[in-house]
Amino acid sequence: MNHISVKVDGTTYEDEVEPRLLLVHYLRDRLGLTGTPIGCDTGNCGACTVDVDGESVKSCSVLAVQTDGSTVTTIQGLASDGEQHPLQEAFHQQHALQCGYCTPGMIMAARDLLAENPDPSPDDVRQALEGNLCRCTGYQNIVRAVLAAAGELRRRKAPPAPEDGASRDVAPAGTAATAAQSDTRGKKASV
Ligand code: FES
Ligand code: FES
Structure with a gap:
């Protein structure tokens, strides 16, 4: 022993x-x-x-x-103070799992990628996850989820935007959520 x-x-x-x-x-x-x-x-x-x-x-x-x-x-x-890690949240939001058996490994490997490369391309994600097999999803949504989480992590690390009440006031309802999605969507198109 x-x-x-x-x-x-x-x-x-x-x-x-x-x-x-x-x-x-x-x-x-x-x-x-x-x-x-x-x-x-x-x-x-x-x-x-x-x-x-x-x-x-x-x-x-x-x-x-x-x-x-x-x-x-x-x-x-990974969760802290009862809040899921952005990768966990993104896998949920992007429907990146079915049976979920591969998901812990996918998320841990993706976390390693994002620590080294906070702004990966879809190809970067695919390469980083090439040692992780999924029998259910076809991988597309997994790549989307990792890109979405990368965007969210970058947003959290970005310095706060200067106060600008006027521009916030004219933004249409739901803009914050839409902006987060469009970040993902822009990348989705190239996945
Ligand atoms: S259980 Fe470890 S790589 Fe499959
Ligand atoms: S979700 Fe079933 S193996 Fe990946």
Whole structure:
């Protein structure tokens, strides 16, 4: 048995684990974090993707002992203060899932992409998600969702616009929502 100390979704765990224990089994069976699914168990489908020290990894391809001293984030650690991560929200809004089995891995891989490239093209998204398989959606809505989340994250990081009551007053009702959608729609056209 090996002793590990690992921070998962904000909580530090001290554990004794067998050297052969896979990270995905540690997360699911030991910690009860079943939000990370197992699809293939052979590194092919990406369903089990989590973040380890800022990099997305397939947790069925990593031993738990390899994460000693690391910080791991799973899909269950993305929401904050009860509010979903923009990627989670965008997958919901853009209908980017059906059975949902691939979704945690898709979102974790997309999160890694957006950390490196906040303004990806549709091709960038497809390339970043090429290791994640979906049997249901045909991928189009997944790409749209990632682009929508990228737009939302950029909007949140942008400095606040100067106060301009006049221009806000003349904007038609629903403009904010429409603007957010058109950002997505402009990119949808090129997906
Ligand atoms: S379960 Fe890990 S890649 Fe499929
Ligand atoms: S939504 Fe079913 S596998 Fe992707």
